Amino acid sequence: MTYQPKLVALADPTRRAILERLRHGAMPVGKLAAGFDVTRPAVSQHLKILQDAGLVRSQRVGTSRFYSVDAAGLDELRRYLDHFWADVLAAFRNETERVTAPAKKPGRTIRQRKAKKHGKR
Amino acid sequence: MTYQPKLVALADPTRRAILERLRHGAMPVGKLAAGFDVTRPAVSQHLKILQDAGLVRSQRVGTSRFYSVDAAGLDELRRYLDHFWADVLAAFRNETERVTAPAKKPGRTIRQRKAKKHGKR
DNA sequence: CAAGTAGGTAAGTATCCACTAACCTTAAGC
DNA sequence: GCTTAAGGTTAGTGGATACTTACCTACTTG
Numbered sequence A, B: 001m002t003y004q005p006k007l008v009a010l011a012d013p014t015r016r017a018i019l020e021r022l023r024h025g026a027m028p029v030g031k032l033a034a035g036f037d038v039t040r041p042a043v044s045q046h047l048k049i050l051q052d053a054g055l056v057r058s059q060r061v062g063t064s065r066f067y068s069v070d071a072a073g074l075d076e077l078r079r080y081l082d083h084f085w086a087d088v089l090a091a092f093r094n095e096t097e098r099v100t101a102p103a104k105k106p107g108r109t110i111r112q113r114k115a116k117k118h119g120k121r
Numbered sequence C: 001c002a003a004g005t006a007g008g009t010a011a012g013t014a015t016c017c018a019c020t021a022a023c024c025t026t027a028a029g030c
Numbered sequence D: 001g002c003t004t005a006a007g008g009t010t011a012g013t014g015g016a017t018a019c020t021t022a023c024c025t026a027c028t029t030g
Helices: A004-011 A013-022 A029-034 A040-052 A071-100 B003-011 B013-022 B029-034 B040-052 B071-100
Strands: A056-061 A064-069 B056-061 B064-069
Touching (some): A004 A071, A004 B013, A013 A040, A013 A056, B003 B071, B013 B029, B013 B040, B013 B064, B040 B056
Antiparallel strands (some): A056 A064, B056 B064
């Protein structure tokens, strides 16, 4: 599964609120929808998006349907961010190293020539 | 900073591509935009969104402007997912515990009464 | 089977958003 | 000063999307 649908799913505040409510355990749609100002069908549509993204799973129990967070799907996203984070940190260390060890000229940029205050406008 | 703008920023594939290109170090807008099929102004707009979200930082060097990933902003999002992940895991453990230790009836749902194949439509 | 309950689906709509083209701003070099 | 280079900003537009109402489906219980 790619990250795209997961991140799109998380970008909507209502969907994130849904996930927050499922954070500590499964819940049927009705109970879930009761906590929102949007209608139940809207919640159903959000749940479909979340499920297609692999962020929640559902399980029928009689006429109800319990939704819960899909740990595996969430973990995938977590790993992506962790990897990204590692790369950024490495790049940052490289950068500071290069600055710390001044191989060539210390990189003075040719700033402030006159600081003309452009009075005309 | 809230997660909302960060997640919205990451939901767009072009913006994620931009971040990927900045993953290993800073880069001026022109060079950045050269790698995309969208115009440079579009990249500028995406950079503004990313910056407002706290995911990138910029630094002027002469007439250029170098953008780089903002490690702190990224970390914030990382932590959010990690916390969330921990909660979900805990909830999952609780659940399996409850299922493993059958305090009451083993929860047989009252399924398949006749499996009528609803031929009429 | 009829009635009730829980929830998914479809059609329509208003809003948002990513994009482009044109323009404006700032710095550097002659 | 003028010119060039690099980017940010604005106005406008087509397509995505979150919502509602109305309807349909599946399961359970009398």
